[in-house]
Amino acid sequence: MTEIIGVVGSGTMGNGIAQVAARAGYAVVMCDVKEEFLQRGLNAIDKSLQRDVDKQRLTIKEKGGIIGLIKTTTNLEALNGASFVVEAVTEDLNVKTKLFKTLDRITPPVAILASNTSSISITKLGAITNRPDKVIGMHFMNPVPVMKLVEVIRGIATSNETYDKVHSLTEKLGKTALDCQDSPGFISNRVLLPMINEAIFALYEGVATRESIDGIMKLGMNHPMGPLQLADFIGLDVCLAILNVLYDGFGDPKYRACPLLRRYVDAGWLGRKTGRGFYEY
Numbered sequence: 001m002t003e004i005i006g007v008v009g010s011g012t013m014g015n016g017i018a019q020v021a022a023r024a025g026y027a028v029v030m031c032d033v034k035e036e037f038l039q040r041g042l043n044a045i046d047k048s049l050q051r052d053v054d055k056q057r058l059t060i061k062e063k064g065g066i067i068g069l070i071k072t073t074t075n076l077e078a079l080n081g082a083s084f085v086v087e088a089v090t091e092d093l094n095v096k097t098k099l100f101k102t103l104d105r106i107t108p109p110v111a112i113l114a115s116n117t118s119s120i121s122i123t124k125l126g127a128i129t130n131r132p133d134k135v136i137g138m139h140f141m142n143p144v145p146v147m148k149l150v151e152v153i154r155g156i157a158t159s160n161e162t163y164d165k166v167h168s169l170t171e172k173l174g175k176t177a178l179d180c181q182d183s184p185g186f187i188s189n190r191v192l193l194p195m196i197n198e199a200i201f202a203l204y205e206g207v208a209t210r211e212s213i214d215g216i217m218k219l220g221m222n223h224p225m226g227p228l229q230l231a232d233f234i235g236l237d238v239c240l241a242i243l244n245v246l247y248d249g250f251g252d253p254k255y256r257a258c259p260l261l262r263r264y265v266d267a268g269w270l271g272r273k274t275g276r277g278f279y280e281y
Contacts, residue, residue, distance in 0.1 A: 006107070138151075193242050231261075
């Protein structure tokens with residue numbers, strides 16, 4: 001019988017995770033709160049796979065087979081047969097806590113529950129379940145089908161057995177697992193977000209234009225994307241949420257979010273997904 005992987009959330013990260021899992025041959029149940037969100041997620045998967053067909057990296061038949069492995073549902077109870085569930089819902093502790101309590105109730109006791117959180121404590125999420133040893137962080141990078149890294153985060157109670165299984169699964173998905181301990185922002189965002197925040201401060205203080213700031217980091221540091229453009233790509237609301245987690249977790253003023261970032265989020269200028277952030281789309 002094909003192993004079932006549950007994915008909660010069908011947005012950019014969720015549909016990307018569903019796609020790579022199905023491509024690796026797993027049966028996927030992708031769950032979200034509305035049919036329209038699921039349809040949008042399936043359309044994104046279809047478009048992504050079609051690009052591979054156009055580049056002759058995939059046949060039409062193979063593409064159909066991958067999509068055929070993905071079932072969608074608005075009912076979380078449909079995950080009751082999953083041996084592994086990864087959530088990719090909004091970066092909010094209350095939302096994730098409620099979800100993990102439900103997943104703990106409906107999934108088999110042996111199922112591993114993973115979070116795609118970019119900053120929230122895995123230890124906290126594990127503690128509200130009856131299986132903290134089977135709760136782990138799997139922080140995929142965006143866009144999931146392209147980016148090789150999965151940052152694997154162990155909570156204080158995560159067992160070695162759970163870690164080994166997740167490490168093995170990550171490799172089967174064609175990704176590279178690099179691990180770290182449960183600390184605010186983990187490694188990726190603890191290093192990345194202060195850089196983005198400092199770029200926003202430089203813009204806020206009028207040190208340089210957005211084009212100069214991004215151009216200097218691209219041409220001088222060989223970054224593929226400037227920090228302001230990257231912030232737009234991530235979502236300014238997500239950037240602010242992660243900075244708040246860092247600030248609260250460490251109590252260090254170096255993680256204080258720039259007032260300009262807060263103002264943009266208040267205005268609903270969240271980056272590429274809303275058509276406006278530090279750039280217009």
